[in-house]
Amino acid sequence: MPDVRLWVQEIFPTGRYSDLSPATADLERTGGGVYATTFGIALQKAIPFGGAHVLRYRLNATYGIYSSVDVQGFNAYGGGFGTAGRVTPGSVSTVTVAGEYSLTRHLVLALDIGFQAVNATHFSGIPGLDAHGQSALVGRGSSNLVTIAPALEYSWNQHIGVLAGPWMSVRGQNTSEFFGIVAALYLFL
Template identity: 30%
Template sequence: MASQAKGSVVVTPTDKQTHELPEQWYTGSLFSPSPALPEAGMAAAEPYVSAGVPIGAYNSSGALKKNKAQTSISNYVLMKYAVTDHLSLYLLPTYSYSWGNHTKHSGVKFNDLPFELQYRFTPHYSPSFTVFLGFNAPVGSYTNLANASEGVGRGVWSIRYGVHSQLVYPFFSHAMRIRLWAVANQPVSSARLRNISSYGTEKGFAGRGHAGPTGNEGMSLEFGITKKWVIALDLYHNWAASNEIKGLYRQTKKHYYNRTGWSGLFNVGPALEYNWSPNMGAIAGVILPVAGHNASRTLQTQCAVFAMF
């Protein structure tokens, strides 16, 4: 019987699919989330390296302008463990480092930490429907910074929630996998700010930052050229609601209030996957913002290795 695989996750097709779908191995696209793992005791790890090069910014009307920003490199490791056949635990620790733009480098920084539970309602991996629920822990630097480049956190606890669906179907005698998702983060606390912060305050400031919700939604396509080689494409939208900052500059006794505008960014992410086996693969590609407003435009080159245990 032919099968569909994501890492070592083997998906048993229906009787009709058995005659139509070739055996296909996947690593997963650059950005899309994946369903809860299908078998208790399974574990997955996917270390990424991402380099971000600033290439401008979008203003409030969507026009592209020059932007002074630093080049950055990030390492994050997607980790997942199947508690049951339907419930998985997800964790994404991230480190980053930035430099350039005539500003002191940030040093290696540990970012805010997302973790969540993922529950798959369907008994199979494809088609599937999964819901996410978890938190973002405020462990990244965000206040009393030496310079703004050190800001890699928001200083607030946030609830993470979302939905995900996945389907594999035959396309010109090859396997095509489609993923659709929507994920959001709702802050449930405020951040105490001192001096330079990731909220844009300067030295001498004392006050609080109220972060707005953030999220993303999109779709990914993965087309199997051969059993081992896959072309992937992400199409997704990032958004962030307004942040509110209130406080006082101590030396001048000047009260400060600012409310940022909503921001949005549409991205495309072409990539190429190669899978050595159903248990291990690799992916490399680039994520490019193509439109947006009130947002930085950064070209991101990414590569990752995926392993299933």
């Protein structure tokens, strides 16, 4: 039987998100102005194969919903000169399937595969005008993304280790491709 955990997370609106300066909106924006509620489930199980060899698998799934927020001018969702209305960000669903296999007591191979689906943002109101006099865009369309993150983990002992590997997009719709190297040093006291 796998270990099962359920959780609920609430994020409160803080930071600037509306009525931003056209020249520095990206720098001024420090929040979204919405309450964000996320429900999650995590399952994991370790299967020993004798000696130092262990296969561990995990499945994490989340579903996030967001409150609506009134926006004006340039804002975290777009907008422009004269924008006034109400934004409802789309819900976000994520699923991550992960596994790791212990080659030795110190060396582990790991692989995470992630999927994220974001529903479209809804806007009602006056979109306003962008810097070119065109109707300003407020919100985003739906998107989805598949990522993969293979990694190698080395543990000197049960208290200290390092994990490193690439993290990249492999497929997506209405999202940017990316590639990066991720590394973490962990310390357990």
